[in-house]
Amino acid sequence: MTDIAVPTRFERPSALSFLGYAAGIMIFLWALNGAGFSMEKVLSSPPRFADFAARAFPPNLAPDVLERLGWKMVETLQIAFAGAAIGIVLSLPVALLAARGLIFGPVVNTVIRTGLGFIRAVPDIAWALVFVVAVGLGPFAGTLAIMIDTIGFCGRFFADDMEAVDKGPSEGLTATGARKLDIAACATLPASAPAFVSTALFALEKAVRSSTILGLVGAGGIGIELKVGFDLFDYPTAMTVILMIAVVVILIEALSTWVRQKIIGEQR
Numbered sequence: 001m002t003d004i005a006v007p008t009r010f011e012r013p014s015a016l017s018f019l020g021y022a023a024g025i026m027i028f029l030w031a032l033n034g035a036g037f038s039m040e041k042v043l044s045s046p047p048r049f050a051d052f053a054a055r056a057f058p059p060n061l062a063p064d065v066l067e068r069l070g071w072k073m074v075e076t077l078q079i080a081f082a083g084a085a086i087g088i089v090l091s092l093p094v095a096l097l098a099a100r101g102l103i104f105g106p107v108v109n110t111v112i113r114t115g116l117g118f119i120r121a122v123p124d125i126a127w128a129l130v131f132v133v134a135v136g137l138g139p140f141a142g143t144l145a146i147m148i149d150t151i152g153f154c155g156r157f158f159a160d161d162m163e164a165v166d167k168g169p170s171e172g173l174t175a176t177g178a179r180k181l182d183i184a185a186c187a188t189l190p191a192s193a194p195a196f197v198s199t200a201l202f203a204l205e206k207a208v209r210s211s212t213i214l215g216l217v218g219a220g221g222i223g224i225e226l227k228v229g230f231d232l233f234d235y236p237t238a239m240t241v242i243l244m245i246a247v248v249v250i251l252i253e254a255l256s257t258w259v260r261q262k263i264i265g266e267q268r
Helices: 015-034 039-056 063-098 106-121 124-135 139-163 168-175 180-211 223-231 235-267
Strands: none
Touching: 039 235, 063 106, 063 139, 063 180, 063 223, 063 235, 106 139, 124 139, 139 180, 180 235, 223 235
16 A cells, blocks of 8 residues: 655744844835835726727828828837847946956946946936937937947846856966966856847847837837827827737747747757
8 A cells, every 4th residue: 555645734934034024024114115006996997907908999091190100100110120229239348357267356346237237227218218318319319328338238148148158168268377367268158149139138128118209208219109199088099009019029029039039949
């Protein structure tokens, strides 16, 4: 007869763990209160949402509207691709400064990583507001916002990718007396290239999603059409914008996923 193992029971938490769980629950309740969470509003929202859906459908598919929105979507993609491309290129030297144990010492690494953390901490729409003030309204402000946001994203993850590569080739070159810069160029960067491509594709996806809303603050792209649609209660046009954004973002993500899978397959 086979013995049947008794399922492991949850261990009784220690006093310290219990206090931690209680504190977590209190913080969660405090956050709900500060966020204005209301079950009454949640339960009463379906009729209002249904009213919006009834007024928004069918979407406005008039040829002149589609042409205008189409050009705005093209502008959005231009902002995303230009800003992401420049940001990815500039991220590489920044990542070389941020990567620990590669070229520079811990002081430089810490300063650069702190700067990258600051860039990531500021939302991309806030960067767009800053650049609207600096260079004026229009797509150039959006491009600069995407660029700086991409540097914060790729700079950090490029540095992590370089730190995670196999140290064998680097140690071999070090034993021959090679300089740190030569080691980075001949061993670390080639080994990190597939990870760089994957990170860059994620950055492009992020840039496309971000660029669709930068128009809300005057930084170009289709976001301004979404804002105008809601401001004027032109819900059919606003729904058309929402559907266009969804289709474009999904297509970009599908293309990015396909490219990453091809790269992984080639590496295997």
